Amino acid sequence: MLRLVTEGLYVLEVPFRTAGLELGGRMTVIRLPGGGLWIHSPVRLDAATRAAVEALGPVRFLVAPNLMHHLSLKDWAAAYPEARVVALAGLRRKQPQLRIDVELGDAPDAGYSEVIMQQRMGGIPRVEELVFLHRPSCTLLLTDLAFHIRDSPSWLTRTYLRLCGTYGKLAPTLLLKSLVKDRAALRSSLEGVLSWDFERVVVCHGEVLERGGKEALRSGFAWL
Structure with missing residues (x-):
């Protein structure tokens, strides 16, 4: 289930649908130098996912990278009490029971x-x-800042993304x-x-972009 992208970095791809759009979802797992795992945007925790993750090593960090990607975090935090939950302070208001x-x-x-x-990407408080x-x-991890959907079987998804x-x-x-x-705050963050x-x-x-990521990101935000 976990796919090796490069040494020490794995991804798990899952279906994800919102507002009728088929967007797909992806969790990223990074093996730290000590062998522990750093998990970005955890997806739904089921037995198969848990087994695949634990086969790589002990879970040390669980990361909610923005105010939207937190739906499965509570389950992971309960399953791995020794892991440190890493999230924005603002998430306490949305998930008061989350550690x-x-x-x-x-x-x-x-x-x-x-x-x-x-x-931190400034200028987008929500x-x-x-x-x-x-x-x-040399791998950048993005959550909702940008998509990279090159193909979709969904007419609605294709139409929406073309309009975008x-x-x-x-x-x-x-x-x-x-x-x-x-815009100035976001531009400053993006320059960083x-x-x-x-x-x-x-x-x-969307898909993992293997090459030309910096140029693609700069082009995608040229409007800024």
Whole structure:
């Protein structure tokens, strides 16, 4: 079930549908230098997923990368009480019963800072996305900041993404653009991300982009 993308980085792809759109979902698992696992945007926890993850190593961090991707986090936190739950402070209002051990900010927790960088994307208060970089593999992790859906069997999904100008490329949707409240803040955050060394982009919705990620991200946000 878990697919190896590059050394130390795995993904798990699952179906995901919202508002009639077939977007697909993706969880990313990074093996830390000590052998523990850092899990980005956990998907629904079932027996098969749990077995696949535990075959890789002990779960050390569970990361909710924005205010939207948290639906399965409570189950993972209960299943792995020794893992540290990493999330935005604002998530406490949406999930008051969720245990949060590390509040996300611009600086990564010392437990994973050796291999992972992070940047809060300003100007989108209803999303508050954190973008991450797996430094050893030059891989950028995005959640809802941009999609990369190159093909879809769903007519509705294709139509919506074409209207967004997003279909077939790495770019934000019209919804994301509508949520931007401070373009200067978002531009500044994006410039920080574009200063990083990355080639591959792993998105939560769409295909993994193996090459040309920095140029694709810059092009997708040229409107900014």
